[in-house]
Amino acid sequence: MALKNEMNIPDHDDFYKELIDSQRDMSDDEQQLMNAKLVLILANEVGDREKLSAAIKLAATRP
Template sequence: MPLETRANIADPDGFYQELIDSQRDLDEGRAELMNCKLVLILANHIGDREVLREALKRAAGKPG
């Protein structure tokens, strides 16, 4: 399964707002911890190591 890089979230602006709202009352450390947990939860959901490897490269700004 290749990494999906096209917009693939229904109502992306709504999701972004939910993400921001979920961290609104958290201090910086707790917000960072939440982001780390979210990454691990979603990585587990994806499960495909090749897709995850590609996502890591892209997130780090390295060519795919």
């Protein structure tokens, strides 16, 4: 299953800023917990097991 490779987030720079700003005053452990929770929330929203497996493989690929 191929995932989207083109930018698909409206105002992606604003989204990135919001994400970074939301963690600005957190410890490393708090940031990791928030990121883990966010991944699980978004995975639940996607809900497609095949897409989630493809995303895991893509994210685990080293540059």
